[in-house]
Amino acid sequence: MTDDYEAVLNVWLQTDIGGAHRGDNLQIIQNTITNGGVLFVLEEIKTKTIAGTSWITNDHRRLYLHHFGISPYFQGKGLSHLLMEKSMEFARNLKLQIKLEVHKDNLKARQLYEKYSFKYLGDYEVFIVRDI
Ligand SMILES: CC(C)(COP(=O)(O)OP(=O)(O)OC[C@H]1O[C@@H](n2cnc3c(N)ncnc32)[C@H](O)[C@@H]1OP(=O)(O)O)[C@@H](O)C(=O)NCCC(=O)NCCS
Secondary structure, three states, rough: OOOHHHHHHHHHOOOOOOOOOHOOOHHHHHHHHOOOOEEEEEEEEEEEEEEEEEEEOOOOEEEEEEEEEEEEHOOOOOOHHHHHHHHHHHHHHHEEEEEOOOOOOOOOHHHHHOOOOOOOOOOOOOOOOOOO
16 A cells, blocks of 8 residues: 555645645545455556555445545446445455445536446435544
8 A cells, every 4th residue: 555655645636635734645445444344456567557446434234335436547438347346345244334425516427326336325415524
């Protein structure tokens, strides 16, 4: 993971899904993996280019899907299905529910998630304390 971190961060910045301001750093990623989560990284074998990521954290009650993204160059080729299939397989193997947040206007991602059986939970608002 250490070797790929910069490339992973680059995918997150390009797709506007992560970065230091959101509390994403190598140590935190590694902690979540040690605690039963996973970071799936999709790589183009020929060029060794990282094309996408799916980061799942585990609080042992539920799984949370974060930072699901395909870098712009690789978008529109159906590659997100590879990452979704792996992610859902991970959840099924652990027999844990899986939850995510997606912007209401992100129709592409919403349609993708619905294909994988995610159901809209209702009119909940999302709150966070960033400067703790
Ligand atoms: C959302 C994202 C991961 C989808 O990946 P992608 O490479 O663009 O999409 P794919 O070609 O793999 O298509 C996967 C599915 O997305 C949906 N989709 C793709 N393009 C779409 C469009 N223009 N409109 C609506 N749905 C669309 C479809 O359900 C499609 O499945 P299908 O091809 O079987 O119909 C990618 O666009 C992305 O990284 N976006 C920026 C980051 C982001 O918003 N992540 C989600 C954060 S919650």
